[in-house]
Amino acid sequence: MADFPYPALHASHAGAWIAAPDGETRSVGRGEAIRIAADTPVLILNAPLVGQRLGYGDLSGLDILELFAFLHPARFMVPTPRGLAKTLGLAPPADDAAVAAFLREAAARLLAVPEGDWPEREGAWTAGQSLMRLRWPWAPALLPLIEKPQRAERWLFSKLPEWEESAARPAPRTITLGDAEIEERLDRLTGHGAERREGQRSYAAATAHAFAPRDMRDSPNLVLAEAGTGIGKTLGYLTPASLWSEQAGGAVWVSTFTKALQRQLGHETERLFPDPEERRTRVVTRKGRENYLCLLNLEDALQGGFAGRAAILAQLVARWAAYTSDGDMIGGDLPGWLPALFRRNGSTALTDRRGECIYAGCPHYRKCFIERAARGSAQADIVIANHALVMVNAARGREMGTRPTRYVFDEGHHLFDAADSMFAAALTGQEAIELRRWITGPERGSRGRRRGLAARLSDVASYDEEGGRAITQAVEAAMALPSDQWLQRVNEGEPFGPVETLLAAVRGLVYARDTKGAEAGYGLETELAEPTPELVEAAGPAGEALDALVRPLVALGRRLEAVLAETPDWMDGPARARIEGAIASLGWRTDTAGAWLALIARIGGPADADFVDWLAVDRFEGREFDIGLHRHWLDPSRPFAKTVLEPAHGALITSATLRAGGDWDVAEARSGANHLLRGPSHFEAASPFDYAQQAEVVVVTDVKRGDLGSLANAYARLIAAAEGGTLGLFTAIRRLRGVHARIADRLARDGLALHAQHVDPIDTGTLVDIFRDDPRSSLLGTDALRDGVDVPGHSLRMVVMEGVPWPKPTVLHAARRMAAGGRDYDDRVVRAKLAQAFGRLIRRADDRGLFVLLSAAMPSRLLSAFPEGTPVTRMTLDEAIVRAQRLSSVPAMVHERAEQV
Incomplete structure (x- = not known):
């Protein structure tokens, strides 16, 4: 890489550094860094983020992320120096000052890829020619390294497989699952010799009722199951679901609210079907049309419909489309950071967000990712979907011929909100x-x-x-x-x-x-x-x-x-x-x-x-x-019950916080169960974790409400005391941004990276990946990070909330509050949010963590939101700092052991 003529630039909240081609690395001021970047092409990692750090939004150069996306489409990588080093097998840079020189080393490693065994070689030369014409900064350095193929490359539109029509699936058979076969299947999924978890076994047996034969029209066998974190819900309900699908010949739709749980379910089904080919046909993930790449839109973009940077994005997406497993651009195997690199030239124009699909009139209809997923789900045993898609299909009468008779609604505490949005x-x-x-x-x-x-x-x-x-x-x-x-x-x-x-x-x-x-x-x-x-x-x-x-x-x-x-x-x-x-x-x-x-x-x-x-x-x-x-x-669970639950033969609604800290009446009201002719069965299993030993809730009493300076100081001191590993939750974007602006530089000087939703030009999923990958980093966010974030181990050891998450006083909330009990309704909402936020902290038996609430006005009646036995203490900020310092002394071996597991 010594002959590569361009310098590398790195900038963080702690400063900026330039690594020259001669090997010298020096610290530079932000003004000088901007001048160098404007005059000379520079090597950078994530140009929008570096530009934001420098206060220079139009920063451009040789972005290593773009090079990686071209060379290794559909391959996961955490877009940080640490993540890049791990992916390329290089030693990570020791600190910010070493990153610039590391970027030159990483670029050399990537530019050597075309000379070796390169699985994604097909289509690269053709795409490279188009990128050269578009003046992609990497093209002059990369294209000479790619050997021209002897024959025309067969890629993308000619390479993508066509889906096939199949006969309609017969109606599921009527079967009853036995207790012995449920236990046997659960043993196989968890692994023989694994620790016997009685809570999980009871859960699997109880949820089997949702798969029993229905004996009353418009009244499904409904099971409401609240199972605490660590019970093993996923394998618990996949056990009867897989058995029923296998014996009855029908599909079970497993619906989630977050993309993170969808990905987790995809991994868990590997236990059901270890063979990848078999799993591809028997487990299908379904999402809304707007999530998938539209091949007709892509073809138009490649043929001149896009210009400038947007045209480069289209070429990189085309490279990905030739290797993707399912064509999902939102939460699939397209790197979440790739569209963000192109700022104003987003990827939304490459999906069908306006409902303009011309179906069979499209020349790519037989290869369409959306149609392939729809047909795959018609023959699959397990369909992993989301609450919104399930409700849309039911409300609009879609795919009536293959409408499922059995549902599992995981993250069931979100059904009310999903229905509220769908039926509005x-x-x-x-x-x-x-x-x-x-x-x-x-x-x-x-x-x-x-x-x-x-x-x-x-x-x-x-x-x-x-x-x-x-x-x-x-x-x-x-x-x-x-x-x-x-x-x-x-x-x-x-x-x-x-x-x-x-x-x-x-x-x-x-x-x-x-x-x-x-x-x-x-x-x-x-x-x-x-x-x-x-x-x-x-x-x-x-x-x-x-x-x-x-x-x-x-x-x-x-x-x-x-x-x-x-x-x-x-x-x-x-x-x-x-x-x-x-x-x-x-x-x-x-x-x-x-x-x-x-x-x-x-x-x-x-x-x-x-x-x-x-x-x-x-x-x-x-x-x-x-x-x-x-x-x-006023009650969106009513149309949900009418359109989704009543036609079903059985449904399981489950969550760790289904009752929102209340009784079963709350769960029945928010799930739509109270609108059915026959009531549901209930199941409850407490978390197996020892919260008295693993966690502590601290209510800080001396942070002045409404004082942004005091709030920022509290966050900075707590994060520094814990040496990172902190998830900070806010109820307002404005306060989040204000706190981040005040403390990011201060923490960076101590080597503690601070990332923030609504601040960093990075999608939320990638921010969580970055946070999970670095135990010394911290992440600030709003509601999207309150649940669905799964970061077990030492990377998340403290959750800090800015205050009691009271509901916003909207017209809609006021009406529901009046109809559902006044202050008690508010308390249920708050307890649910607190329970969901606390649930991010302890994800497995060896986790230890601190939950900090910066609110002296926290009512004692809301403390029931936390698991029974969790110690709750009111104290000053100085005392909380001492508690946080204990977290930083947790041996690194805990994190390392978790990675090995």
Whole structure:
């Protein structure tokens, strides 16, 4: 690497360093580092992050992460010097000052890859030629090292396998599982000779009731099971699930809330099916369409639809697409850090986020990742999904022919929130403009691959006169919806069209009734009650405009159904699939517009006791980005029970915090069980961990509430005392950022890295990977890090919460609070959040940890959120620092032993 002509640059909160080609490394000021980077191409690791550290957002250069993504697509790596060293088999740099020189060594190792045994060689030369034309900084150094293949490379579109149609799966057989076979299967999954866990065995036996034959229509065998951390829930429910699937010949859908648990489930199923080929067919992971790479969007991007840095991203994604296991861009094997390297040129345009799929009309339909996953799940034994997808499929009638009869809802404490989001309606400017674009296609002069209804159904329009007329009417009616620059026109008092006029009236009423103070910078909202004459007057024309849109959409859907029934000569299997897909998309959009009509009808009309309606202006840091009307179910578990639970034959809803620190009435109310004809069975198993010895809860009494300086000082001192290993949780992004800005440099000088959600230009999953990989690092975050984060061992030894996580006083919360017990309802919400946060701390038997709550006002009645036996002490910050110092003395061998295990 001595002849590589460019220097390497590293910057952290502790400073900046340059490693010159002659081997000299020196510390430089941030101004000098920026000047060098602007004048000379530099080696860097994660350009957006380094640029943020330097205060130079446009930093660019030879990013080693981009080189790694090209050479090793679909391969995992923690994007830090430590993670890079571990992946490449190099000694990690000792400190920040040694990183710059290490980057040159790592680049040399990577540039040597093409000369050896390179599993991902196929397609590299072809992609490299395109990247050379795009002036990718690495191309001149890398391309001469890649030997030109003797024949044209077969990769990506020509290499991807095609999925195959298969016969419909017969209905599951009626079987009953025996206790002996459940125990035998559990022994096989846990391994003969493994420690016998009675709690896990009891759990497996109790959850088997969800797989028993159903004996009453619209009333599944429902099991609510609360099992503490360490019981072994995953293998506990996979035992009866796998047995039932094997004997009954049906699929069990295991639904989670977080991507982390989805990945964990994927690993656990290796015990069921050790052979990778067998596991690939018998275990399938399903996600929403917006998670998967759209091959048609990718082809358009590769053929000139993207420019500049976005075009380079498309080429790197194409390299990944040729090697990915499932095409999942969000939480799959695409490195989470890759799209973040391209900042404004995100990867969202490469997925189908607008519902514009043309199904069988796509030239890549037979190779589509989404279609492959859907067909794979129809034949699989275990389908790993998420709460949102399960509810969407049920509510919109998708895949009715393969609808599962057995569900397992892990992380069941999130079902209420997932249902709240799924069954809500929002008539906002952003939602309306997306519907307009879905119908009309691209606006004049705009770029992109948007295809309107006419383009997606051109053959139907030409074949069927009535269908073509409905398409034309829908396009004309959609012109009444908001268009580009709608928010600017509304803010300037010059709305165009009836819907923009309605949104302008909403905005005016929200600001008129604001009680928080508009200058605070947060979103504003008010109840949809006692509307002003302006709002009532605007509602009429807006309703008429939406009604004029819904009518042709409904007519088009019925006409497409008639076309299918008539089965014209030109319609083969793919054409039928295309029209079936169009019918499903139309049904979704028609239902959305219908919900908007109901919401508009509420203006000036009587309230519906089942719903909570309000008006909102959404803002971020004082800047408006959306305006609209919102409707949520007062109890969203009701539609969940109706659409998902009632048709099922059996379901297990399980979690470590299912009762939220309360009784079973809470679990039944939030899971939808109390809306079923027959009540559920209950199971409870306490965690096997010795919390009295492994954990301690400390309530700090002398950190002044609302004093950002005191809060930051507390976090800094606690993290320094524990020497990292801290997860800091906040209820407000603004305070998180304020604390991070005050303490990051201070901790970095002690060699303690501090990462932060909403600050670092890195996705949340990658931040957790970085935190897990380095025991001396710490991570700050909000709700997304409160649960679903699994960091066992020494890397997470302290959790610090800024205060009691009281619910935000929104219109929706106020309505539910009034309906569900006032203060008791608030207490249940808080206890659930505290229990979930505490659950991050002790993940296995050899963990030790401290849970710190920086709130003198912590009510004693909420302490029941913590596991029984956990010591709770109120003390000063100085005393808490002494407790935290004990954590840093935990032998490193504990962490090393955990890695070996």
